[in-house]
Amino acid sequence: MKKLTLLLASMVLFGIGSASTPLYSQQHHADISMQLHHMHAIINHAVEMAAEGSNLVMLGEMQMAPGTDDLAVEHGKGAIREAKALLKRIIESKAMAELHKQGQGESREMVYTHKLAEAANAYIDLLAEMYSVK
Numbered sequence: 212m213k214k215l216t217l218l219l220a221s222m223v224l225f226g227i228g229s230a231s232t233p234l235y236s237q238q239h240h241a242d243i244s245m246q247l248h249h250m251h252a253i254i255n256h257a258v259e260m261a262a263e264g265s266n267l268v269m270l271g272e273m274q275m276a277p278g279t280d281d282l283a284v285e286h287g288k289g290a291i292r293e294a295k296a297l298l299k300r301i302i303e304s305k306a307m308a309e310l311h312k313q314g315q316g317e318s319r320e321m322v323y324t325h326k327l328a329e330a331a332n333a334y335i336d337l338l339a340e341m342y343s344v345k
């Protein structure tokens with residue numbers, strides 16, 4: 212009976228011990244994926260800010276609402292500038308640097324994140340150029 216108990220106890224211990232690394236690895240990957248997912252949400256928000264800013268500039272330049280048009284143009288250009296700054300902040304953030312430091316720089320998700328940021332940056336640059344936003 213003692214041998215059976217010892218055998219079962221060792222199986223449980225070895226089972227937990229051998230499973231702990233994969234579980235940690237899966238959790239670690241999930242944490243990284245969640246960080247990148249949040250970065251993607253911020254990149255998306257920057258694109259939305261720039262698009263809405265562009266809309267405000269366009270409407271303001273139509274001069275259809277005297278007294279409000281100048282505010283729309285000013286705020287719209289500000290939204291485009293802020294979108295550009297937000298995108299830069301997330302790409303140059305401590306969180307991004309830490310992921311690269313951990314060796315995640317070549318992962319499929321990280322490569323995608325940088326491609327997404329580059330595309331968003333190109334879009335925001337085009338809007339800024341269209342409205343001479345500096």
